[in-house]
Amino acid sequence: MPGSYLPSEYLAILLLLLVGIAFGAITLWIGKYFRMQRPYLEKLVAYESGNPPTAEPRMRFSVKFYTVAILFIVFDVEAIFLYPWALVYDKLGMFALVEMFIFIFLLLVGFIYAWKKGNLEWDK
């Protein structure tokens, strides 16, 4: 019956999620009454091998991290498309094979382009 589906299996996951959060929060909260609490300035500054911190911690970082993130999005979407394809592969037969080959081929072109552009080289 559509509409009456009750995802009872997910109830266990939801409960485990709540138990996990409660475990973390309660351990930290109870610990508050037991652990020592003696903060002073030297303890509270950012760690920089014992020296007083120089310059801003939120510095600029390499643009490569961004390009990797973009490539990741592309390939992750590909993986998401591949999962349902893999599951029904037996039923679809030859059609699925050819179709997915075209799809992967198109992605591969983009991948090779990124490679040739040097987006995968981290030592340059």
Next chain:
Amino acid sequence: MQILILLIQIAVLVAIVLLHVAYVTYFERKIIGHMQVRMGPMLVGWHGLLQPIADGIKSFFKEDIVPEQADKPLFLAAPIICLVAMMVSVAVLPFAKGWALADINIGLLFIFAMSSLASYGIILAGWASNSKFTLLGALRSMAQVISYEISLGLSLVGVMMLSGSLNLTEIVEAQGTSFFGMYIFSQPVAFFVFFVAMLAETNRVPFDLPEAETELVSGYITEYSGMRYAMFFMAEYIGMFVMASIGVVCFLGGWNGPFEVSIFPPIWFILKVYLIMFIFIWIRATIPRYRYDQLMAIGWKLLIPLTLGNIFVTGLVKASIN
């Protein structure tokens, strides 16, 4: 009533997982100790057996330092996010037939989702600490995790094609009970890629760049102390356990063993998981760390083409059989 039973099951599961985390650290220190011809922990209890308990108590009583420049709410929440995301993914693991807390039909997808969620904890921790080491560690960790997640996800596509399911129980059952039915024999390339990606996903040596002590102190957990530090540690070890279990379920035939053990059915599953854990630790004691550019080159230039090739070949072979 149903909720009460579930809560009891969850309590048992969480207790077992935490105990496992505690003793896997002992296991690791002991094995590395013996591999380096020393004894490892010996003083607390017989052969140091109570060492993990002592460590837990110690970190519980340690001061919880919040650096003054930190972004407080995010700094406080990050370890819990990490821990909870890892803990929740334990729910779908089938320890034996019918021994899964939540036998959902998208088990594998759920595990990927949760392991991605845990990397939020990492990046939040690194950013909220507002320190150079943590920011660099978090960035590295993020780039590493997302790079290897692709090969991890794609390496399992072959398994999905063979079993036709995302449900972990069905994947185990599709492999049958015979020895050569295990997918490690029909998908050796996928297993290799999965294994390497698994090491990188869990930030283990030789891919432990995010916490490379020699350059980044402890990476994204540099500013954490006490129980919060311990939570990141727990999350990491639960992550190892989950990844090893996925390896066992997808490639090593899950709970099936050479003979049935009716008293304690998950025995084979646990033995296989610990075999993989032992290999993790063995690798840690043997192989030096990679450089960052090497790490990214392995992920993008070797593993991804390999997995795509594996999918091609699996598709062709399956089509020709049909």
